Amino acid sequence: MEFIDIVLSISDGVLFGTTYALIGIGFTMIFGVMHKINLAYAATSIGGAYVSWAISTLVPLPAILVFLISAIAAGVIGWLVYLCCFRLVPLDTPLTTLLATVGMLIFIDEVVVHETDGMPQPYPAIFDDVFFEFGEFGLRGDLLFIFVLSFAAMLVLLYLLYRTRLGIATRAVAQQPMAAQLCGISIERTNASTFVITGMLGGLAGAMIGASVGVLSPLLTLPVTVKGLIVTVIGGLGSIPGAIIAGLMVGAFENLFLALRGVTERDMYVMLLLFLFLTFRPGGLFHRSALRD
Amino acid sequence: MLEVQDVVTAYGKIEALKGVTLRVGEGQITCLLGPNGAGKTTLMLTITGILKPRRGSVRFHDKDITGQAPGGIVRAGIALVPENRLVFPEMTVAENLRAGAYSRTGSAASEIANDMEAMYNRFPRLRERSTQMAGTLSGGEQQMLSVARALMARPKLLLMDEPSLGLAPMIVEEIFQIVRDLHKDGTSIFLVEQNAHMALQVAHHFYLLEQGRVTFDGTPGEMAEDEVIQRAYLGTRQTA
Numbered sequence: 001m002e003f004i005d006i007v008l009s010i011s012d013g014v015l016f017g018t019t020y021a022l023i024g025i026g027f028t029m030i031f032g033v034m035h036k037i038n039l040a041y042a043a044t045s046i047g048g049a050y051v052s053w054a055i056s057t058l059v060p061l062p063a064i065l066v067f068l069i070s071a072i073a074a075g076v077i078g079w080l081v082y083l084c085c086f087r088l089v090p091l092d093t094p095l096t097t098l099l100a101t102v103g104m105l106i107f108i109d110e111v112v113v114h115e116t117d118g119m120p121q122p123y124p125a126i127f128d129d130v131f132f133e134f135g136e137f138g139l140r141g142d143l144l145f146i147f148v149l150s151f152a153a154m155l156v157l158l159y160l161l162y163r164t165r166l167g168i169a170t171r172a173v174a175q176q177p178m179a180a181q182l183c184g185i186s187i188e189r190t191n192a193s194t195f196v197i198t199g200m201l202g203g204l205a206g207a208m209i210g211a212s213v214g215v216l217s218p219l220l221t222l223p224v225t226v227k228g229l230i231v232t233v234i235g236g237l238g239s240i241p242g243a244i245i246a247g248l249m250v251g252a253f254e255n256l257f258l259a260l261r262g263v264t265e266r267d268m269y270v271m272l273l274l275f276l277f278l279t280f281r282p283g284g285l286f287h288r289s290a291l292r293d
Numbered sequence: 294m295l296e297v298q299d300v301v302t303a304y305g306k307i308e309a310l311k312g313v314t315l316r317v318g319e320g321q322i323t324c325l326l327g328p329n330g331a332g333k334t335t336l337m338l339t340i341t342g343i344l345k346p347r348r349g350s351v352r353f354h355d356k357d358i359t360g361q362a363p364g365g366i367v368r369a370g371i372a373l374v375p376e377n378r379l380v381f382p383e384m385t386v387a388e389n390l391r392a393g394a395y396s397r398t399g400s401a402a403s404e405i406a407n408d409m410e411a412m413y414n415r416f417p418r419l420r421e422r423s424t425q426m427a428g429t430l431s432g433g434e435q436q437m438l439s440v441a442r443a444l445m446a447r448p449k450l451l452l453m454d455e456p457s458l459g460l461a462p463m464i465v466e467e468i469f470q471i472v473r474d475l476h477k478d479g480t481s482i483f484l485v486e487q488n489a490h491m492a493l494q495v496a497h498h499f500y501l502l503e504q505g506r507v508t509f510d511g512t513p514g515e516m517a518e519d520e521v522i523q524r525a526y527l528g529t530r531q532t533a
Contacts, residue, residue: 165395172381172392179379181343182372184364184396184446 001259004136009259010252015143016212017251018150022205023224024231024243025157026198032174032238033194036097040081040104041202042225046218047108048074048203049210053121063124063211067149070207071200077108078199082192105221112218120217123210146208153204154244160197161240170194174238223267227254230274236284245285249273294319294481295340295371295450300349302332302339309335311505312349317450322472322482324496326489326526332505333485334376337454341373342366353450367396372448376455376485378439382428386419389427389438393445405445412441415474433464440471444480451475454485469495489526493517 023042030038051073052066061069085100130141161167172180173190181187209224210216231250235242250270257269277284295317302310309332317323327333338344340351342363350359358366372393381389390412394405413420416437422430427438436456443451453472457465469491476482476495486492492499499516501509509519516522 168384168388168392169395171384171388172395175381175383176379178343179375179381179442180392181363182341182367182375182379183392183442184367185392186362186364 005259006256007137009255011137012140012143013252013255013258014248015139015147015251016255017248018147018154019205019208019212019247020227020231020250021244021247022150022153022201022208023228024235024247025154025240026202026205027228027232028235028238028240028243029194029198031232032240033170034086034191036086036091036094037101037229038081038085038195039098039101039225040085040108041078041101041198042228043105043108043221044074044077044081044199045202045206046209046216046221046224047077047112047206048072048199049123049206049216050112050115050121051077052203052207053123053210053216054115056124063126066124067204067207067211071203074203074206075196075200078195078202079192081199082195086191086195087188105225109218109221116218118218120215120219123207123214123216125211125214128211128214142212146212149204150208153201157197157201158240166193227270230270232284233274234277234284236286239284239286242284242286294354295483296350296352297336297340298350298352300336300339300351301347302335302344303347308347309505310339310346313502313505313507314349315500315507315510317481317483318498319481320476320479321497322476322484322495323498323500324492325483325485325500325502326487326492326509326522327485327502328487328525330504331502333502334454335505336502337373337375337452337485340366340452341371364396367446367448370447370449371452372443372446372450373452374436374439374443374454374456376458378432378435380427380430380435380438380442383426385424386427386430386438387423389442390419390445393442396446408445408447412444415471416441433460433467436460436464436468437471440468444475448480450481450483452483452485455487456484457486457488457491465491489522 023045026041030036030041048070052070055069056066081104085104086097089096089100091097125142127141127145132139132141161170169185169190172183172185173187177187209220227250231243231246234249235246253273254266254270258266297313297315300310300313301308313336325333335344339346342361345360350357352358353369353371358369381392390409394408397405418434419437419441422434427435430438456468460468472482472484472495484492484496493513496513499511499513500507501522509522
């Protein structure tokens with residue numbers, strides 16, 4: 001294997017890693033606001049992509065609209081997950097919500113399998129016929145598009161969090177829920193809006209994953225759930241910058257080992273990376289618990 | 294202006310408040326004394342709607358606010374400076390103030406900006422640190438911020454839960470000066486305090502809460518003469 005192949009696999013991995021970053025942000029934001037893990041999050045994301053696929057089989061749509069529909073659909077699914085697993089279920093027993101989200105993960109998967117007979121379905125891509133060459137180095141157009149779109153979504157999220165009333169409310173609830181209530185901020189409404197926002201991010205990520213693979217398959221939910229959780233842990237629970245960096249890292253890492261060791265060994269090395277972090281830096285890249293009182 | 298009538302608030306089976314009745318007069322500084330675990334904080338959280346009482350009523354300006362959501366109570370005009378300050382540690386000082394004005398959906402942005410300016414004038418240290426994360430402030434500065442954040446809601450009645458807790462004597466003096474200033478500017482204040490000597494200097498009326506019940510109700514003069522309070526809260530030596 002030549003050096004340039006290593007560079008190429010890493011750069012492709014970083015570009016694709018933005019989808020993991022989006023999924024990681026979703027996990028980490030829900031954890032930040034509610035201090036709970038939503039294991040149905042990746043299923044929400046893939047579920048959104050499936051809804052957009054289903055609509056595109058009824059009406060022919062340009063790919064970009066399909067992606068947008070995926071985001072909106074996943075936002076709605078995210079809200080339903082919130083209602084079923086966090087609003088109607090008592091919050092004071094941590095295992096209840098966790099198991100409810102596992103149930104939701106399986107439920108969404110089963111609905112998808114039922115509706116598609118478990119067969120992979122074609123998903124549209126953008127710029128998959130474009131390739132940018134710089135001498136020996138090159139970038140896939142579709143991956144570059146994924147990278148740009150994902151980063152645009154992250155910028156919109158940061159704008160929401162740091163420049164709007166909704167953002168003040170979200171961060172206030174995450175940092176000090178009782179004081180947030182005393183300021184007149186509704187915790188339940190903030191929780192719900194967090195599920196909708198993260199759902200939309202996830203729906204976009206789900207669409208990007210489908211677009212880069214070229215198909216949607218129910219087999220995607222489990223690996224995306226696992227990668228999302230790994231990204232969250234490596235980034236540091238509750239840290240958005242951590243999730244972004246960890247997402248790119250995991251993307252690069254898995255693609256590198258895909259090139260070096262092949263597809264069957266790839267995920268073993270990703271698990272090894274997680275193991276190394278859990279051993280040597282269990283709080284992740286951006287450890288935050290020290291700042292909470 | 295605030296009337297608490299026979300309020301019972303419980304955590305599970307344990308009743309922290311066992312029928313509390315008291316009133317806070319308009320334009321006054323009312324002080325609630327009591328040992329740890331007496332239910333003082335529980336009462337504050339019940340008035341502000343964080344906890345729901347099992348029985349009894351809370352009336353504000355002759356309107357029943359019992360069991361309302363905290364947002365509605367802030368909008369009605371009651372703000373709490375919570376125990377232990379509870380600033381938003383990873384938000385800047387300015388953002389903490391903006392969060393304090395969250396309930397004022399009817400106010401124009403310029404009006405809120407004016408109020409922030411007024412807070413910076415009242416607490417110059419906050420202006421110096423307006424872009425700093427609140428978690429990096431000293432205890433005294435965080436207490437100022439917590440007061441300023443509550444004031445950003447433009448309350449008619451300000452509740453303060455042990456604002457002097459854990460602060461150096463000089464800072465405590467400063468906090469009580471702020472209490473006096475706020476009162477002079479027309480805000481009614483309901484103050485929870487363990488520092489009876491300091492409270493004697495500012496308050497117009499006293500309640501003593503013990504084991505979830507009001508066991509004393511009187512003026513500063515009556516309080517200073519009460520033997521039990523003498524022994525438990527004022528001691529024989531003057532420490533203030």
